[in-house]
Amino acid sequence: AQxxxxxxxxxxxxxxxxxTLDCVYETRDTTYYLFWYKQPPSGELVFLxxxxxxxxxxxxxxxxxxxxxxxxxxxxxxxxxxxxxxSAVYFCALSENSGGGADGLTFGKGTHxxxxx
Amino acid sequence: ETGVTQSPxxxxxxxxxxxxxxxxxxxxxxxxxxxxxxxxxxxxxxxQYYREEENGRGNFPPRFSGLQFPNYSSxxxxxxxxxxxxxxxxxxxxxxxxxxxxxxxGPGTRLTVT
Numbered sequence: 001a002q003x004x005x006x007x008x009x010x011x012x013x014x015x016x017x018x019x020t021l022d023c024v025y026e027t028r029d030t031t032y033y034l035f036w037y038k039q040p041p042s043g044e045l046v047f048l049x050x051x052x053x054x055x056x057x058x059x060x061x062x063x064x065x066x067x068x069x070x071x072x073x074x075x076x077x078x079x080x081x082x083x084x085x086x087s088a089v090y091f092c093a094l095s096e097n098s099g100g101g102a103d104g105l106t107f108g109k110g111t112h113x114x115x116x117x
Numbered sequence: 118e119t120g121v122t123q124s125p126x127x128x129x130x131x132x133x134x135x136x137x138x139x140x141x142x143x144x145x146x147x148x149x150x151x152x153x154x155x156x157x158x159x160x161x162x163x164x165q166y167y168r169e170e171e172n173g174r175g176n177f178p179p180r181f182s183g184l185q186f187p188n189y190s191s192x193x194x195x196x197x198x199x200x201x202x203x204x205x206x207x208x209x210x211x212x213x214x215x216x217x218x219x220x221x222x223g224p225g226t227r228l229t230v231t
Contacts, residue, residue, distance in 0.1 A: 004159075035219070035220075037222075042224065043224060044222055044224045044225065045207065045209075045222035047220070047221060047222075091159050091160070093159075104150050104152070104162030104164075104165055104173060104175060105150075105152075105162060106162070107161075108159055109157075109158055109159050110158075110159050
């Protein structure tokens, strides 16, 4: 069975600090997909990134970066120079079937990120 | 905004009643997935519809059922409502045929069962 663990329930930092959100996953498949979503107070989940299991390249998008390490089954998310608008709940998710096929997405419990001004 | 819409926004029902939630997928997307998100938890996969057929299901009882229409919009029906069904219900659209596996979520329907 697949499982996603986000051990950090809540993180609070001061604006402009860097922050890393941890994600550890479990799967028996060799082909799988990992995702990060952001959920602001409005409730709508916002897609941030998808990573395929066969592509371990790290990715950077502006202030966001992702570190995928198959050896430790981790897919961590770093926000550089955090801003108040980054405050939200962040979810890591896993799919074993074409990135959202028959099994859907398995989500972690989320990390509530609070950026203080 | 993703282009995925859901209705209604909020709903209050009594235990034992039935409810229908609706979702319109993003233009060009033919796959709709439904999730239940309890307060303080991550979303849980209910089921997915692809080309008007149920394509996969999570660990939810048969009183959770759905439909997908030719225009790819979808309904989630819940019978015999229980207090634990109170949650945010999210629908997500994607396009498997085009290899676009990212799921784009709507704003959700907040269901309260009393």
